Amino acid sequence: MNKLQKIIDTLSEEDLVKIKRDLVAGNVDRLINEKLNKISYGKLDNKKCPVCGGTITENNYSLEFGASYLRKRAYFDAVDCLEYFIYSKLKKHELKH
Numbered sequence: 001m002n003k004l005q006k007i008i009d010t011l012s013e014e015d016l017v018k019i020k021r022d023l024v025a026g027n028v029d030r031l032i033n034e035k036l037n038k039i040s041y042g043k044l045d046n047k048k049c050p051v052c053g054g055t056i057t058e059n060n061y062s063l064e065f066g067a068s069y070l071r072k073r074a075y076f077d078a079v080d081c082l083e084y085f086i087y088s089k090l091k092k093h094e095l096k097h
């Protein structure tokens with residue numbers, strides 16, 4: 001049995017009717033998105049900008065790079081830092097190849 005089936009099995013008829021209503025109204029999608037956003041924001045806790053050491057907030061810039069099997073994601077607090085990172089780190093790395 002998959003996880004969703006297990007969760008549904010534990011719910012009462014009343015809960016299921018309410019959830020079905022929320023599903024039709026699009027609330028389930030919204031709630032899941034809110035939860036996913038909270039999780040990804042939680043992962044940013046104590047993260048620092050690799051360029052200036054500034055704190056990474058919800059308003060950040062991120063860059064994904066590296067081979068597809070080894071993706072890396074770096075977070076920056078400002079566009080200037082992102083720009084600096086691209087030119088100083090990635091460009092130098094590219095030139096070596």
Ligand SMILES: [Zn+2]
Nearest residue numbers: 049052077081
């Ligand atoms: Zn920075």
